[in-house]
Amino acid sequence: MQQTLRSDIGNDGRPGDGESQLRSKPVQSVILIALLALAAVLSLRGNRPPDPLGHDAPTAVFSAARARDVLARILGDGRPHPTGSAANAAVRDRVVAEFDRLGLDAEVQRRFVCGASVCATIDNIVARLPGADGTQATGRNAVLLSAHYDSVAAGAGASDDGAGVATLIEVARALQAGPALPRDVWLLANDGEELGLLGAEAFVREPEFANVGSVVNLEARGTTGASLLIETQPGNAAVVDAVDRALDRPGGTSLDYEIYKTLPNDTDFTVYRREGRSGVNFAWAQGAARYHTPLDDLAHLDPGSLQHHGDNMLAMVRELATAPAPLQRPHDAIFFSLFGRELVSWPAPWNPALLLLGLAAWTLLVVRLVRSGQTRLLSLLGASVAAVAALVLLALLGWAMHALLGALGATPAAWTAQASSLVATFVLLAVAVFAGLARPMSRWFGAPALAAAALVPFALIAIAAVLAMPGASHSGLLPLIAGGLAGHLWPRRPALWAGIAAIVAAMLWFPYVMDSYSAIGHPGLSATSVLMGLVLLPLLLALSDLGRGATAVAVAALVGTVLFAALAVMRPAFDADVPRPLNLVYAGVGDDARVFANTSGPLPEEFLLDAGFAATTESMLPWSPRTRHPGRSGPPLAPPVIEVLGDTVRDGRRRLQLRLRSSRGATEGELILPESVDLASVRVQGEALATSRHSRSGPWRSITVVGLPTEGVLVEFEVDPAEAITLYGVDASPGIPESLVDVVQARDAIAVPIHGGDITMSWTRLEIAPAE
Structure with missing residues (x-):
């Protein structure tokens, strides 16, 4: 009798045709699932670059084809060109020639400068597009366009950051083709970014920067992806408004900025922001497996990404050069891109009110549900605990799957060639778990309680974000508010209002579901499952209303999880487009020098055998606990020389003056100092180190000089007079001895160098007794 009565009650709580209502539930579920899928797909539009424009684009418009021509001329033979190298000098001259083609007088500013831990002589290239009145602007009115032209030693730097320099030059040409802007535009192609933002550090000291x-x-x-707004500055609300006015395809969110602030990464914009300047920092981040490798070349550069860079820079310089200056307000903005078309934003001070709205809407909804007899508080409490527990379960399963794939050899490096299979595995894992839980949880707690409980994790995220990470607040606030308000409109249709919250969550979260792996590599795969679970959590009722269809979805997703995991294990982890990273280091002192395989992942046994490396690892550097695979010996290495030139005690501090030089003509020198040394006291050739937003941990501090003079480099620092200290002097040069060419050839058959590439290094140890 009770079951019959329930079947005659419609979704709105009124008597009706039970059979009709039962039929309508799957229809509603299919519609909600389809809308969620549509929102998820559309949300990825913001991560897709536009189509590139050709040579026939209007002259006042940015053209990726024209910019690519510029980049091809700048890169020349495509050799890596790290700061201080002959190849970098050639690239510098070609950049100057590009400015000459535009009729711009480019100045090369050669400066010796120190970053947070590296010092070098750099060559910045500076030019100016005068404002409409033809006179040089003063008083912080000018706009600076900045990109760096140096590369790492392992790659040609076509994307990082030759594309930025070529974009800057093509933007300058487009600006010349239109009317002069009201304010000056400074063009900076800077040097030494890869060493520690040295070009930016040098430029902020120039009179032009004032x-x-x-x-x-x-x-x-990386080498592809949308040009996203990854960084602004405190008080960015006015800048975000300018971005909204200027860009046709805005990408990036305030959550991206919050994430960026937590990462140990900096760009030149970090220096400009530190100096109190406002603005925007754009970057793309797909194709990270080719980042800082030989595959960062012209062939792998996505022309759509180049077009997006250019569209963004050209639109922003036109906006910033005409907007009231300075573009700074006392508060930040919360912002996100709506399907890559519109930038939605609000002032961060609104967050508490929005949080109050969301929590009030949810609380009042719960009160309505309880008073109407649709649920009980005990059921709601149980459903809330179960919702959070389901996410925890998913996190544990994701961790276990990640560990299993690692044990089976599917993740030997941060990024591998089975990216699509890996991401699909963890997405489908979330679908399998939540589709499987949908019907049991609906039966256990009832539809209204489960729908209200599905909003609890978003409420927790919103509270945490508003209190500790305001830029992330929209990711919790909007699903909470959407679900809560929709619940008041349709209180007796819990699947509908919970589904609306899921659709909003998909719009905000799905790009992170798909890009967690791209952002940080395989450690981000567990996050892929959890984030997908967050999107699916409010959809549990819609899945439950599919009846046996929910079980079919769970089984199909589980089968897909297993199949994609098997594909990830069976497919080669590396291929021509996603190479294995591996550097060779020839290191030691005197006759005790050997080649080492320097990699963070396992190496094929056949390579170790053929190239003469041991299967086990051992310590390579006396100050580092990290181990590498040792190989065979080679020519002896003369150690560097450390001379103590001064040793004085004053005001309770001991100041040491040392000279480090290479006895074998190495191009790079390094002092490894104990952590007790105050880095603020360090002077290299009289230059202080720049400040850094990142704290250093560990027992040692490294001070590096690139372009080590023949006569050596003078380093001064202070220590406690009562302390005995041990330090190391190191010299390094690119490449490894020619006698080990067969080892290089064996490596090149299976891997590529990365970041700083192959090096030869030697060291000496110096112990200094306490002051008398």
Whole structure:
């Protein structure tokens, strides 16, 4: 009798045709699932670059084809060109020639400068597009366009950051083709970014920088992807408004900025922001497996990404050069891109009110549900605990799957060639778990309680974000508010209002579901499952209303999880487009020098055998606990020389003056100092180290000089007079001895160098007794 009565009650709580209502539930579920899928797909539009424009694009418009021609001329033979190398000098001259083609007088500013831990002589290239009145602006009115032209030693730097330099030059040409902007535009192709933002550190000391009010900086962490707004500055509300006015395809969110602030990564914009300048920092981040490798070349550069960079920079410089200056307000903005078309934003001070709205809407909804007899508080409490527990379960399963794939050899490096299979595995794992839980949880707690409980994790995220990470607040606030308000409109249709919250969550979260792996590699795969679970949690009722269809979805997703996991294990982890990273280091002192395989992942046994490396690892550097695979010996290495030139005690501090030089003509020198040394006291050739937003941990501090003079480099620092200290002097040079060419050839058959590439290094140890 009770079952019959329930079947005659419609979704709105009124008597009706039970059979009709039962039929309508799956229809509603299919519609909600389809809308969620549509929102998820559309949310990825913001991560897709536009189609590139050709040579026939209007002259005042940015053209990726024209910019690519510029980049091809700049890169020349495509050799890596790290700061201080002959190849970098050639690239510098070709950049100057590009400015000459535009009729711009480019100045090369050669400076010796120190970053947070590296010092070098750099060559910045500076040019100016004068404002409409033809006179040089003063008082922080000018706009700075910035990109760096140096590369790492392992790659040609076509994307990082040759594309930025080529974009800057093509933007300058487009600006010349239109009417002059009201304010000056400074063009900076800087050097030494890869060493520690040295070009930016040098430029902020130049008199031209005093005239700069806002900055547009371009970067890349890969070879493809949308040009996203990854960084602004405190008080960014006015800048976000400018971005909204200027860009046709805005990408990036305030959550991206919050994430960026927590990462141990900096760009030149970090320096400009530190100096109080406002502006925008754009970067793309797909294709990270090719980042800082030989595959960062012209062939792998996505022309759509180049077009997006150019569209963003050109639109922003036109906006910033005409907007009231400075573009700074006392508060930040919360912002996100709506399907890559519109930038939605609100002032961060609104967050508490929005949180109050969301929590009030949810609380009042719960009160209505309880008073109407649709649920009980005990059921709601149980459902809330179960919802959070389901996410915890999913996190544990994701961790277990990640560990299993690692044990089976599917993740030997941060990024591998089975990216699509890996991401699909963890997405489908979330679908399998939540589709499997949908019907049991609905039966255990009832539809209204489960729908209200599905909003609890978003409420917790919103509270935490508003209190500790305001830029992330929209990711919790909007699903909470959407679900709560929809619940008041349709209180007796819990599947509907919970589904609306899921659709909003998909719109906000799905790009992170798909990009967690791209952002940080395989450690992000567990997050892929959890984030997908967050999207699916409010959809549990819609899945439950599919009846046996929910079980079919769970089984199909589980089968898909297993199949994609098997594909990830069976497919080769590396291929021509996603190479294995591996550097060779020839290291030691005197006759005790050997080649080492320097990699973070396992190496094929056949390579170790053929190249003469041991299967086990051992310590390579006396100050580092990290181990590498040792190989065979080679020519002896003369150690560097450390001379103590001064040793004085004053005001309770001991100041040491040392000279480090290479006895074998190495191009790089390094002092490894104990952690007790105050880095603020360090002077290299009289230059202080720059400040850094990142704290250093560990027992040692490294001070590096690139372009080590023949006569050596003078380093001064202070220590406690009562302390005995041990330090190391190191010299390094690119490549390894020619006698080990067969080892290089064996490596090149299976892997590529990365970041700093292959090096030869030697060291000496110096112990200094306490002052008498």
